[in-house]
Amino acid sequence: MNVIAQTVKKVRLNIDIRMLNSLSRVLILVMLSLGMSLLSPVFLTSRNIVNIITTASIPAILAIAQTIVILTANIDLSIGSIFAIAGVTTGVLLKGGNIPAPYAVLAGLAMGASLGFINGLLVAVIKLPPFIATYGVSFTAYGLASGILKGYVIYGFPDAFRFIGNGKFYGIPMAIILAGIVIFLMWLLLTRTTFGRRVFALGANAEAARMSGIDTKGVLILVYVLSGFIAAFAGVVQIARINAADVELGTTLLQPTIAAVVIGGTSMYGGEGGVWGTVVGALTMGIIQNALILLGVPTLWQQFILGLFIIVAVLADQAVRRLTGRRSN
Amino acid sequence: MLEKKKLINGNETKTWLIAPFKSFPPVTWVVLAIFIIFSVTSSGFFTVNNMISIVRQGSFLWMLATAATIVLLSEALDLSLGSIMTFSGVVAALMLKSGFSAPLALIGGILVGVISGTITGFMVSKLKMPSFIASLGMLSVVGGLALALAKANQVLVTDATFLFLGGGDILGIPMPIFIALAVFIFTYFMLNHTAFGRYIIAIGGNQAGARLSGLDVEKFRWLVFVFSGTVAAIAGVVLIGRLQTADPIVGMRWEFDAVAASILGGTSTKKGKGGITGTIIGVLLIVVMRNGLNIFSFPALNITSVPAVWQTFVVGSAILIAIVFDILVRNRGKIS
Numbered sequence: 001m002n003v004i005a006q007t008v009k010k011v012r013l014n015i016d017i018r019m020l021n022s023l024s025r026v027l028i029l030v031m032l033s034l035g036m037s038l039l040s041p042v043f044l045t046s047r048n049i050v051n052i053i054t055t056a057s058i059p060a061i062l063a064i065a066q067t068i069v070i071l072t073a074n075i076d077l078s079i080g081s082i083f084a085i086a087g088v089t090t091g092v093l094l095k096g097g098n099i100p101a102p103y104a105v106l107a108g109l110a111m112g113a114s115l116g117f118i119n120g121l122l123v124a125v126i127k128l129p130p131f132i133a134t135y136g137v138s139f140t141a142y143g144l145a146s147g148i149l150k151g152y153v154i155y156g157f158p159d160a161f162r163f164i165g166n167g168k169f170y171g172i173p174m175a176i177i178l179a180g181i182v183i184f185l186m187w188l189l190l191t192r193t194t195f196g197r198r199v200f201a202l203g204a205n206a207e208a209a210r211m212s213g214i215d216t217k218g219v220l221i222l223v224y225v226l227s228g229f230i231a232a233f234a235g236v237v238q239i240a241r242i243n244a245a246d247v248e249l250g251t252t253l254l255q256p257t258i259a260a261v262v263i264g265g266t267s268m269y270g271g272e273g274g275v276w277g278t279v280v281g282a283l284t285m286g287i288i289q290n291a292l293i294l295l296g297v298p299t300l301w302q303q304f305i306l307g308l309f310i311i312v313a314v315l316a317d318q319a320v321r322r323l324t325g326r327r328s329n
Numbered sequence: 330m331l332e333k334k335k336l337i338n339g340n341e342t343k344t345w346l347i348a349p350f351k352s353f354p355p356v357t358w359v360v361l362a363i364f365i366i367f368s369v370t371s372s373g374f375f376t377v378n379n380m381i382s383i384v385r386q387g388s389f390l391w392m393l394a395t396a397a398t399i400v401l402l403s404e405a406l407d408l409s410l411g412s413i414m415t416f417s418g419v420v421a422a423l424m425l426k427s428g429f430s431a432p433l434a435l436i437g438g439i440l441v442g443v444i445s446g447t448i449t450g451f452m453v454s455k456l457k458m459p460s461f462i463a464s465l466g467m468l469s470v471v472g473g474l475a476l477a478l479a480k481a482n483q484v485l486v487t488d489a490t491f492l493f494l495g496g497g498d499i500l501g502i503p504m505p506i507f508i509a510l511a512v513f514i515f516t517y518f519m520l521n522h523t524a525f526g527r528y529i530i531a532i533g534g535n536q537a538g539a540r541l542s543g544l545d546v547e548k549f550r551w552l553v554f555v556f557s558g559t560v561a562a563i564a565g566v567v568l569i570g571r572l573q574t575a576d577p578i579v580g581m582r583w584e585f586d587a588v589a590a591s592i593l594g595g596t597s598t599k600k601g602k603g604g605i606t607g608t609i610i611g612v613l614l615i616v617v618m619r620n621g622l623n624i625f626s627f628p629a630l631n632i633t634s635v636p637a638v639w640q641t642f643v644v645g646s647a648i649l650i651a652i653v654f655d656i657l658v659r660n661r662g663k664i665s
Binding site: 075122126129131142147149255262268308311315 | 646
């Protein structure tokens with residue numbers, strides 16, 4: 001009886017700690033919002049809120065792509081470049097040839113998935129350290145995009161295509177709807193399928209996962225393909241939204257995604273976290289970027305502040321983990 | 330000894346044949362091949378002037394790659410090297426512009442690099458952040474600071490001392506080469522003949538073991554980043570003299586070239602294997618490739634040069650292929 005009581009108590013405590021960890025992430029979001037609404041009268045208007053969520057939705061899709069990779073205790077430094085090359089591929093096909101929009105979109109997505117496949121091969125089969133492999137692929141993809149564009153920017157896409165980034169469906173911006181779909185599907189995939197459980201198992205303990213018969217190489221390759229595919233999807237939606245594609249499309253997007261994942265509570269050491277945390281993280285990043293604009297911080301300083309924010313986010317995350325007694329190293 | 334060799338290689342007769350080449354990383358052959366291809370296809374490649382130009386271009390990457398190797402040896406990663414190089418250059422140029430003397434600007438530029446390295450090292454060793462995240466954060470912080478301080482513009486450098494350090498020469502040999510050589514010799518001595526060097530390798534080889542044997546592991550992991558920041562800063566202040574301007578985005582992507590050169594040169598990201606001598610080969614590979622592509626021509630295929638927009642792609646994929654080749658060759662014996 002005593003033993004059972006103790007176990008129940010332990011389980012309950014464990015749940016409480018987990019709740020506390022998740023709650024602290026939401027709390028940061030709420031406090032930031034409260035602080036901003038005191039500092040700027042514009043912040044809490046419905047127009048600004050919709051604006052924040054719309055702007056945050058494409059980075060959120062990218063952050064989801066990063067989340068699945070980080071869940072396996074790896075990293076994808078190429079998602080910014082894959083985002084760009086997918087946008088460029090789709091854009092060039094739309095403008096250049098008589099190719100129908102769906103095929104152009106498919107080509108962009110295929111480009112992202114194949115670069116993800118290369119990432120997966122390099123990390124899982126050749127066993128390169130993930131940051132080296134994905135950094136290399138990142139430059140290659142960036143180089144490919146600049147080779148295709150030859151320094152030009154392409155703009156002015158057909159309206160039917162622009163709808164997926166710019167349109168509204170029952171008054172809701174398409175970007176938000178698409179982000180919602182990606183988030184929901186990835187949540188299903190990660191929590192309701194065998195593949196999802198394998199991803200978590202791989203991240204928690206790769207050796208144990210391998211020993212228990214999981215095809216860790218296959219899972220890891222698939223994770224990178226998925227990450228490339230989702231990043232490419234975000235890139236395609238982005239060019240539809242801004243009606244232009246250029247090489248620097250994804251240059252400043254990589255680091256905010258890592259920050260969003262970390263703020264959302266997905267552990268850099270793998271096996272812990274998930275999609276919803278990243279959504280909270282992406283919203284937090286969205287609010288901060290909105291705040292920088294509302295408070296009139298010069299654009300020149302934004303890169304510096306974002307860098308500081310990544311560092312602070314990781315430090316805060318480690319502090320929360322230490323306080324709530326979960327592993328940090 | 331002979332017995333041991335027999336055991337390892339399983340083939341005694343070949344040992345003496347391979348032995349002298351064992352210390353070269355496998356990509357040495359790739360470098361030689363590229364060298365020969367470029368010499369044949371481009372008449373402007375194998376000339377004294379171009380060789381000096383290759384070495385001059387390479388000396389900056391050489392400095393950064395030496396720093397990157399030391400960090401890799403301690404089983405960490407520094408992605409902020411390129412940004413620190415840029416930042417130091419911008420600070421020195423701005424100090425010159427606002428009337429400081431050349432020595433003060435030199436010291437100021439190098440000092441901000443030391444401080445940046447100290448901060449990264451603190452985060453990695455004391456705050457226990459994964460090194461690639463800490464240095465990725467610093468990449469933005471330091472790079473962003475350079476961009477903001479220079480107001481996204483280039484800062485002209487006209488000071489004679491700086492121009493001499495970056496662009497001058499002694500007996501026909503460009504100054505950056507001497508400086509890079511000095512950095513290399515200092516690092517080589519530090520790595521092979523001081524306690525600090527042995528500690529770095531011990532920490533990289535087996536961190537827990539080093540800690541258990543009473544080593545102040547955190548202190549040395551910290552110092553490694555201070556060292557790499559300092560070297561990147563030296564490269565930065567010399568570079569602005571060479572380019573006669575401080576460009577706030579000049580160091581973009583250099584951190585990748587630096588780490589890639591170390592890995593190509595045989596430094597492993599695990600277990601503290603490798604060294605800064607092999608790194609030279611890695612640097613040569615990257616620099617020869619970049620230089621050769623600029624003047625590459627192949628009349629038979631009607632190629633007169635590789636367009637600048639395609640060079641990032643060609644170099645990026647070539648580096649990746651070289652790294653894969655290198656790993657496959659190294660692991661050849663181990664997998665079977």
